[in-house]
Amino acid sequence: MTLIEVVLGDIxxxxxxAVVTAANESLLGGGGVDWAVHQAAGPRLAQxxxxxxxxxxxxxxxxxxxxxxxxxxxxIHTVGPVWDGGAYGEADTLASCYRRCLQVADELQVRSIAFxxxxxxxxxxxxASAARIAVATxxxxxxxxxxxxxxxxxxxxHDLLVxxxxxEDLSR
Ligand code: ADP
Numbered sequence: 126m127t128l129i130e131v132v133l134g135d136i137x138x139x140x141x142x143a144v145v146t147a148a149n150e151s152l153l154g155g156g157g158v159d160w161a162v163h164q165a166a167g168p169r170l171a172q173x174x175x176x177x178x179x180x181x182x183x184x185x186x187x188x189x190x191x192x193x194x195x196x197x198x199x200x201i202h203t204v205g206p207v208w209d210g211g212a213y214g215e216a217d218t219l220a221s222c223y224r225r226c227l228q229v230a231d232e233l234q235v236r237s238i239a240f241x242x243x244x245x246x247x248x249x250x251x252x253a254s255a256a257r258i259a260v261a262t263x264x265x266x267x268x269x270x271x272x273x274x275x276x277x278x279x280x281x282x283h284d285l286l287v288x289x290x291x292x293e294d295l296s297r
Contacts, residue, residue: 129263129273131286132239136276137165139239141197144190145226147243148202152178152186158241158278162200167192170200180204183221185229199233201226205244208251216258219244223262230270237272242282252282256289 136144136158146162149155152174154163163170173188180186185203193200203226206218222243230238240259244250263273277283 127263127268127271127273129260129275129290131283131290132274132276133278133280133283134276135161135278136239136241137161137193139197139274139276140194141237141239141272141274142235143187143199143201143230143233143238144193144197145185145201145203145238145240145243147241147246147248148174148180148204150179150181150204151175152180152188152202155247157246162193165193166190166200174202182206183218183225185222185225187229187233199230199235201229201238203243205248205250208244208249211251215244215250216254219250219255219258220262223259224266227263227266227268227270231268235270237274238270239274239276241276241278242286245282253285253289256282256285257292259286260289 169191182204187199190197203222206215245252245255
């Protein structure tokens with residue numbers, strides 16, 4: 126059983142085993158949620174990222190969480206698609222982000238994980254569609270993770286994620 130909960134807040138405050146960040150291919154740290162995660166984890170996060178980069182769009186890679194508050198043990202870096210109108214596989218790439226993060230989490234025996242709304246910031250993915258893809262992909266991925274927090278940084282994203290969980294429920 127995997128419980129999905131929608132949360133409003135800062136992902137660096139999450140009390141989970143692993144925090145996902147919306148990274149760029151270099152894993153050196155970017156803006157938005159990646160900036161916040163790197164700030165909280167400290168400079169060793171960029172060093173660990175650089176050692177395993179590049180991470181291609183749709184993929185995910187883990188590092189230790191360094192200075193993030195326990196129980197957070199891992200940061201899972203995933204690289205979303207840069208939105209370019211929707212005809213360039215952006216939806217598939219975004220789905221792959223969520224799937225790969227859960228695979229990596231399983232490999233690390235992570236039981237709880239927090240996701241941001243990957244690709245909906247600077248990368249420009251339409252947030253309603255991204256919310257539906259996030260929920261549908263998580264629901265269709267076999268995983269040992271038992272608690273998934275979908276963390277919205279603003280009320281609009283929160284409401285879209287809640288709506289996506291309800292709509293998906295009805296369609297099952
Ligand atoms: P991307 O480059 O993949 O679009 P962004 O970091 O620009 O990534 O945005 C992804 C989402 O993360 C956006 O909805 C943004 O509002 C949100 N976000 C930004 N900072 C935080 C944070 N500290 N905690 C959770 N979500 C955040």
